[in-house]
Amino acid sequence: MKMNNVIFIMGVSGCGKTTIGKLLSEELSLPFFDADDFHSVANIKKMSEGKPLNDTDREGWLKIINKLAIDQSLKKGCVIACSALKEHYRFILSTKLETNAKWVYLSGSFEDVYNQISERKNHFMPSELLQSQFEILEVPANAIEVSITNSPLEIIKIIKKQYMKSEFGLFGLGVMGKSLTRNLANNGFKISMFNRHVAGVSENVAVNFKNEHDELSNTLAFDNIEAFVNSLQTPRKIMLMVNAGKVTDYVIEDLLPYLSEGDTLIDGGNSNYKKTKERSAYLKSKNIYFIGTGVSGGEEGALKGPSIMPGGSKETYESIAPFLNAIAAKDKNNLPCCTYIGPDGSGHFVKMVHNGIEYAEMQLLAEVYVILKELGNIPDEIADILESWKASASSYLLEITIDILRKKEGDDWLVNKIMDKAGNKGTGNWTTIATAELGVSSSLIASALFARYTSFYKEERVQLNKLYDKQTQTPKITVAEVFETYQFARIVNHYQGIKLIAEASKAFEWHINLSEMARIWTNGCIIRSTFMEELVEILKETDNILTNSVIVDQTKSLKPSANKVIAQCALAELPIVCMSESVNFFNGLTTADSSANIIQAQRDYFGSHTYQRLDDESGAFYHTEWINE
Incomplete structure (x- = not known):
């Protein structure tokens, strides 16, 4: 059932919530409710005696207001005047309203409010309690803030003007940017979107994109930066979905002249975590907040729900969390696959290592394909074998590999026609550099990266194949042994990736919650798998998964097959660099x-x-x- 917006007018007692709430409700033709009218007799008596309410007194009252808000949201929406001084109170009030709770904060100095409250009559809140209200006030991050030094009519005009503006901006309409914009719109947010105008190359991209999708009918489309920025509610929240590197810096410089203090920029691209730290410090000097956010899931994930890894200041994260949580994938408990990773560039570091683990997982499946093909299986038969593995080794990458192997073009399988040159966009490279800098042996990630580099020398490989008269042989192994080797190597790969993150967290004092990180990798992202779901619980107890008793038993049982497969493939001259490295690394790690x-x-x-x-x-x-x- 569609829910409508509930506008909460909040602030300390005496700031004019009731007056403004009534005027706004008339302007918008919405019902108005004063939360004070719903206080219990006991609460009213306590306040009349000059005693401030405690959180226990307020909880039942806040839940009553929340139920009222939900009921009204299912009708036409409403305006509610409620002090809502703490973030915890606002959390209770907006429970189950999700993105439909909108906040207006009436701000003013103690003197401004004191003078206003002293003139009030027939109210059970004495002005002496005003100081206690200011003491517990937690200024909201997600609210339209209006000063009470304006007249009531001016305040309404400001609110209406801001209310008509977009809540969130998205800069860059490439594949991921377009999908995230549609995701945000589908979750009820009013969005402004921008794409650079380049004559003859990129013209009216935002407008044309808007016209292609019904869910974007309420979005605002721009190819002028100033108009785009001015279309957003303040403090502004703008997500950058542009190419990592210098382009990101150019975009930030283009935006800066139009931003205001307190605005937030969110870099959703695959930026290097070191650059994220630099950009954060640079923007902080200009009183602009910055969040470096890893986003994983590809085009489909960005549209239906990606895994999101934000890093930066905790306070800034909390101001954008409602947007990110709403668009993120949901785990098995229906919690968003988005969590605060830590300060500085931690979000982009975690996304970088996610991609490094992904490199190795992809390479392992490619090596499985090579072995099973050498055992005499055609692509359809390999797909059937991989299908049988899903019961105990399900993963997104396994599923898409099955689909790839079954795809035909004419009478042949498409995979047989694809040039065997593997590209990369830098994150595997950065992960390998980081693992060297931190002194952590993430050797499977490096091996997978170097395998891609080797693949690119196609002409040289063909020449050397002829020169050395290389003839591969059929290894003397079973499909079951290949599966067990694959599972063994995956355990080692995940150990290495998680170890790298754990060591970085210690070195940079990020205090990353590894279990929570694994949880947001259980859906939406590329490396999601049943194994990742198991790691959520394991990482609550240890940051070394190889010490977990279940993992120990599994690894011991899988190792003999891994030894045999690696030996046989070496004799058969099959290139299985990641599988081989998993055994070499494990042998070294377990040698006293x-x-x-x-x-x-x-x-x-x-x-x-x-x-x-x-x-x-x-x-x-x-x-x-x-x-x-």
Whole structure:
């Protein structure tokens, strides 16, 4: 059932909520309700005696107002005057209203309100309690703020003007930008959208896009930046969906002349987390807020519900959370796949590593395809085999790979006609750089990235294949063993990716909640899977999934197959770089006494880098003169 907007007029007692509420309701032809009329007798008596209400006193009253608001929203909407001084109170009042709760904050200094309240008669709130109201007031982030120094008619004019403006702006109408705009509109938000006007190349993109979709009928479309910015309610909230890198910086500079203090820019592209930190600091110096937000799900996810990973200040995140939560995918408990990741560039870092894990997951499925093909299966048969794996290894990437393998063009499978050159857009590269900088071995991600690089040398690969007369052989393995190797490698891949995030969180003091991060990766994003759902609970107990008893048992049972498959594929000369690396890495990680003692001795020999000794528990460092004169 369609819900209509409920406009809450909020502020401290004496700011004029009732007066403004009544006038606004008349202007908009909506019913008006004063929340004070719904106080219990006990609450009224307490306030009349000069005693402020506590949260226990208010909770029942707030729930009554919330029920009233929901009932009215299902009719034609209404205007409600209610102090709603704390964020928690506003949360109760807007429960189940979702995006249909709209807020108007009547602001003023203590002196302005005190003078106004002193003139009031027949009211049970004495002016002496005003100070306690200011003490608990939490200024709302998502509200039209109007000063009570304006006359009532001026206030109504300002509210109406702002109310007619858009709540949210989206800059950039590429594939993802268009899908997110439709998603926002489908969730009841009034949107302004912008796309740059380039004569003969990009003309009237926003207007044409609006005309193509019925759900965009109430959006405002622009190709002029100043008009776009001025169409938004203040403080403005603008999401940038443009190419990462210099383009993002150019867009920020183009917007800055038209922004006001307190506005928020949200970078929804795949930006480098270091640049996000720099942009945040730069904009902070201009009193503009900045959120770096990872968005995963591709075109379909952006339209139907992506996984969203915002990073920046917690207060700024909370001001945009209603928009992001509304458009995000929902997990199995119907909670949004969006959560506050942490400060600085943490959101973009987490999205970057998400993409790194994705690189390895894609490569693993490509290697499964190579092996199963070498075992004599055609694409349809490989798709059937992968279909049987879904019962215990379901994932989005597995599902789309099945669809890809079944797609035919004429009498042949389309996959057989696709050039074997794999591209990349930078996030896998950045993840590999980050894993080196932080000293964390995310070797499957690096292997997957380097496999893509190798693939691009098609002509050289063809030449060397002939030169070395390479003839692959059929490995002596079963489909079941291939599946177990795939599962083993996926465990290692997820361990490495999560470990990288955990170490970054410690190094940068981001305090990332890994379980919550996994939760928002259970739907909407590219690496969503049943395994990710299992990790939500595991990561509540540890940041090292390989120490979990269930994972330990699984890994032990899968390892023999992984050993056999890797050995057989090596003998058969099949390139399975990620599967091989999963075994190599795991062997190294589970070796108590490694070969690194030789490395450290070599370093000390040629560079006097020193070493520690196993027979000295003090941790002291030693140097040896390795050659006797």
